[in-house]
Amino acid sequence: MRGDRLITVREVSKSFSNQRVLNKTSLTCQKGEILGLLGPNGAGKTTLIRVLNGVILPDSGEISINGYDPVIDGHEIRKVTGIVTESAGLYHQMNAVENLAFFADIYGVKNKSRIYDLLRQFGLDDHKSKPIGTYSTGMKKRLALAKALLHEPSILYLDEPTNGLDPDGISMVLSYLKEYNYQNGTTVLICSHVLHQLENVCSSFAFLDNGHIIDSGSLLQLQEKYSTHIKLNIHTNMKIENGNVSGFPCEQLENNHIRVTVNHKDEISPLLKNILLEHWIHSVAIEEQDLESIYFMIRSRNNE
Ligand SMILES: Nc1ncnc2c1ncn2[C@@H]1O[C@H](COP(=O)(O)OP(=O)(O)OP(=O)(O)O)[C@@H](O)[C@H]1O
Numbered sequence: 001m002r003g004d005r006l007i008t009v010r011e012v013s014k015s016f017s018n019q020r021v022l023n024k025t026s027l028t029c030q031k032g033e034i035l036g037l038l039g040p041n042g043a044g045k046t047t048l049i050r051v052l053n054g055v056i057l058p059d060s061g062e063i064s065i066n067g068y069d070p071v072i073d074g075h076e077i078r079k080v081t082g083i084v085t086e087s088a089g090l091y092h093q094m095n096a097v098e099n100l101a102f103f104a105d106i107y108g109v110k111n112k113s114r115i116y117d118l119l120r121q122f123g124l125d126d127h128k129s130k131p132i133g134t135y136s137t138g139m140k141k142r143l144a145l146a147k148a149l150l151h152e153p154s155i156l157y158l159d160e161p162t163n164g165l166d167p168d169g170i171s172m173v174l175s176y177l178k179e180y181n182y183q184n185g186t187t188v189l190i191c192s193h194v195l196h197q198l199e200n201v202c203s204s205f206a207f208l209d210n211g212h213i214i215d216s217g218s219l220l221q222l223q224e225k226y227s228t229h230i231k232l233n234i235h236t237n238m239k240i241e242n243g244n245v246s247g248f249p250c251e252q253l254e255n256n257h258i259r260v261t262v263n264h265k266d267e268i269s270p271l272l273k274n275i276l277l278e279h280w281i282h283s284v285a286i287e288e289q290d291l292e293s294i295y296f297m298i299r300s301r302n303n304e
Helices: 045-052 069-078 096-109 115-119 137-149 166-184 196-199 221-227 265-276 291-304
Strands: 005-016 019-031 034-039 060-065 080-082 154-157 187-191 204-209 212-217 231-236 248-253 257-262 279-286
Touching: 019 187, 019 212, 034 045, 034 196, 045 060, 045 069, 045 154, 045 187, 045 265, 069 080, 069 204, 080 137, 096 137, 096 221, 096 265, 115 137, 115 204, 137 154, 137 166, 137 248, 137 279, 166 187, 204 221, 204 291, 212 221, 212 231, 212 291, 221 291, 231 265, 265 279, 265 291
Parallel strands: 034 187, 034 204, 080 154, 154 187
Antiparallel strands: 005 019, 005 060, 204 212, 231 257, 231 279, 248 257
């Protein structure tokens, strides 16, 4: 069932030597969610994933992964998680089939045809007999994803999963993940710097800065919170002359479109009524703020 809380992180801190990397980080992730973990280089994203997977231990705080604590139950947790990080953990002298067969044994995957299904799904069928050492960065990344999915994990941690992939590879991997999540209800935590890639993939986002979650929510929630104005794209025969309509800033676009900026939703209906007094309107669309502009707003507000 989707919608139950699967991952809970409460005030987790972690330091390396004197450097505090996670600083009372708190985060929740629902079952079946694709959560985008965003933040600048060094924010602590990879460290958080490693702590969640029980690979490194936190100094303080509490974590629950479906009721398990990674400090005590790391082994149990890793049985149901798949992880893709920068170091893919593949054996370069072995070919793709041998690599996946090796990890299938470790995970106790009985159905060996899954190896060939995954190789096909990630476009590696023609390269399955070549040693990984001869693979391109993108091919290694796709194989790392196949490896992470071998045991059909219920949680996937993906650290920059599209790094090194060409546009076709990016599209393949992201649509595969979305479909996989839809079909299996797998919870996915995904870190990436390429925000526009995540926009249509993640159901919610958490922003990490200096080891602290500074905001989180769905794109819609964040848009509502951070939008200072609403841009309307209106298909109308009205022509703009003095840069405003009914007192709102406005610009003329091509093909009978205008863009009007209002401050609040309540102002939309009166504005449209006013235009309709003398002109036709064929469509109205709200131009949404993209994830990237919201990301910068959140960060600049946090640094004020
Ligand atoms: N094992 C370690 N020993 C010492 N310092 C570490 C270790 N792992 C991470 N760090 C430090 O912790 C900080 C956060 O690193 P982390 O990899 O978690 O950031 P990130 O948000 O994933 O960054 P990026 O976007 O660059 O991948 C960095 O300054 C890094 O040097």
